[in-house]
Amino acid sequence: MSGKIIVIAEQFDGKIKPVSLELAGFGKEISQTTGGELIGVALGFPALALAREFARASGLKVIGLEHPNLETYNADSFVQALSKFIPGQNPDYILIPHTAIGWDFAPRLAAALNGSCLSVITGLKMDGRLRFLRPICSGKLMAEVEPAPDTVAVITVNPGAARAIKPDAPGQAEFVKMDLAETATKNLGYTEAKRGALDLTKAEVIVAAGRGLGKVENLELVKTLAGLFDKSAIGASRAVVDAGWLPYEHQVGQTGQTVHPKLYLALGISGAIQHLVGMTQSELIVAVNTDPKAAIFNVAHLGVVQDLIKFLPALIEKIKEIK
């Protein structure tokens, strides 16, 4: 093992996604403790322009892997290409963004390389050797994980785990043509979900509903409360959208919208990492939940441990009094 750290950029439509620079930032944190060399990798067709873009933005030396099957994302082709390329590099760490593309191929790559997969990593810790941190049980507990001895670690790094890398100077870029076989997977293209008129990023106050509300009828309380604020909008956790209580356009979090209002009122939201990445940048976070151990209180500024069905009417009355 060479100590090398490979940073695999994510691209969409021929453009390097910003999460790739956070990933390089996370790689730099590892490199600062281990001294390992950082190398960027971008898969695509054509690959040189992508490799150059990533090298310019990250300052890393970047190698592009090129094949027509890599033009758009294809899990089989990605795993094939990387399984051929990686062994020659002999890295200790392979970093991949924890996104719907990253978590799709990273575990397969780990299995193909006979390595260890460390997923949903939000931080690292050095005490003798490197350990990586993953929130579990909806953030109520943290797990410290590490690769099995003498295996390459394939790590999916959660968005927001590190600051974007600031390059000193553009890195060098090169590319290699890959020889890949046809696969049983075909990418048929992308569609944008129908987005309603609701742009949550414009709201100054977001009143967000979670499954802790208990039943759909209790949404009326949320709507009434939201109506008392200026420039307000109703947000929702994924669970609420899945249950059909509110349409997708209200969803906050990794697969919904990322917001940073002046006030975020989290009502009955547990605070799983998938939700938190969409709202922790809010100026003031108020959480109301009956469970004092809910992970939402780890990011909230003000916490209220109350039954929403009793508390919300009281809050609504108080606001009406001052208006």
Next chain:
Amino acid sequence: MMKILVCVRSVPLPESSFRVNGAGNFYDQSELNSQVNEYDLFSIEEAVRLKERFKDVEITVVSVGPQRVDLEIKKALAQGADQGARIDDPQGLEKDSLSVASLIAKWASDKKFDLIFCGLMSQDLQRYQTGPMLAQLLSLPCATTIVAMTVSDDRKKIICERELEGGVREKVELLLPALVSVQSGINQPRYASLSNVLKARKIKIPVLPPEPMPGLKPGEKTGRIYLPEKRGKCEFLQGGPEQVAEALLEKIRGKANLFSER
């Protein structure tokens, strides 16, 4: 006959109060009530809908763990699966994803399943790993995070919609046999009918020895499990609903003028 496998995990109720175990390397599993991992309920529902459409479909549910996970296998059977199987590993619930995938892969490798369902992740360990690893070990094409799927009439392929960030969907076609990992919200799982619950109770669940795939190195190692450090900035407001509402309002008004006060 189309053969479908649904992988199911027994998880503690997500609202449970979790404590660290004595060894400090897992959560304390005693005194926790269990349920079928919610993502797996969506998988079972999707499988049952295929059975309703194609009729000659056999749905098998498999789970890795000690005897108590039979409870969850029975619940899956009550949702409409035909048969169950438990890979009898007393430490199965604590193991890393690669080890779990390896046990399922070895058992499934000669069963000729046409389609394998996994949940996107487990609600307790939230690793997103087992499904794609199982696909890799069985050399199957795989799509994760699917929010819609259609099997072709000739049952030779499946078209899936994967949910990416920001509302983008990726359409991907897999030739069967294949594995899919299901995102929540793909359907509304049905409630088990009483007759199905009673029928499921009578189904005997075969107990299988835990055999890993040969030649695999061990996977990820969990060192320590701990309560997250509080960032220490959350101020809890105490009192009855009215008192707390008033205190909260004062704090919010001090922060920003968010009301059009008339």
